Amino acid sequence: MIFEQLFDTKSSTYTYIVSSGKSREALIIDPVIENTDKYLKVLKNLDLKLVKVIDTHIHADHISGLNELSKRTKCSKIMGEHSSSEVIDIHVKDNEKIKIENIELISIYTPGHTDCSYSFLMKDRVFTGDTLLINGIGRTDFQSGNSYDAYDSLFNKLLKLPEKTLVYPAHDYNGKKNSTIENEKKTNPKLRVSSAEEFTEMMNNINLEYPKMMDIAVPANIKGFTLDQVN
Numbered sequence: 001m002i003f004e005q006l007f008d009t010k011s012s013t014y015t016y017i018v019s020s021g022k023s024r025e026a027l028i029i030d031p032v033i034e035n036t037d038k039y040l041k042v043l044k045n046l047d048l049k050l051v052k053v054i055d056t057h058i059h060a061d062h063i064s065g066l067n068e069l070s071k072r073t074k075c076s077k078i079m080g081e082h083s084s085s086e087v088i089d090i091h092v093k094d095n096e097k098i099k100i101e102n103i104e105l106i107s108i109y110t111p112g113h114t115d116c117s118y119s120f121l122m123k124d125r126v127f128t129g130d131t132l133l134i135n136g137i138g139r140t141d142f143q144s145g146n147s148y149d150a151y152d153s154l155f156n157k158l159l160k161l162p163e164k165t166l167v168y169p170a171h172d173y174n175g176k177k178n179s180t181i182e183n184e185k186k187t188n189p190k191l192r193v194s195s196a197e198e199f200t201e202m203m204n205n206i207n208l209e210y211p212k213m214m215d216i217a218v219p220a221n222i223k224g225f226t227l228d229q230v231n
């Protein structure tokens, strides 16, 4: 399998390029628009053809490269069915299969950070978007976020995956590249709660700053901006 984890320093976003390696089809998850050329270069160097692009949710901290990549490669644009993006080709529901040659991802609806957040399970690993981060979780106070939904997504869905499952989030701010479900259960301070009520109380008292890019990124991601619309 070919598995590339690329990092955007400005937004601390992780982008993933996946291919079976046996075939030449590739899939990309959570691309950042400014890095489009970089992704295309990696794909070219690996002799891969991009066929699908997925955003785990409508991002508020960067403009997605989803539509630009699709414009340049004709790949299909995929998001969950609750996405408000106006440029999506394939909307997936919970527990649907997304296939490229020799690779299969299963969608898991994990709302809470946003109401459109999905995670994607691929054999031994799960792409968790901002639902589950390494040693943290995504905030729930914007974009139709809901802490009760986040609790359910975390405790009743993601943490129920096999303990050895590798966790690959959409961001990390501390230089960590991945984790495991087991490790997050043991060490993630946001998961040390005993009920949805306790979790909600914790989330209500987090006091984070207003997201700097939100008023630019969210409308751009709903419209599906391409590079010519970004200054």
Ligand SMILES: [Fe+2]
Pocket (backbone or CB within 6 Å): 057, 058, 059, 060, 061, 113, 130, 138
């Ligand atoms: Fe997010």
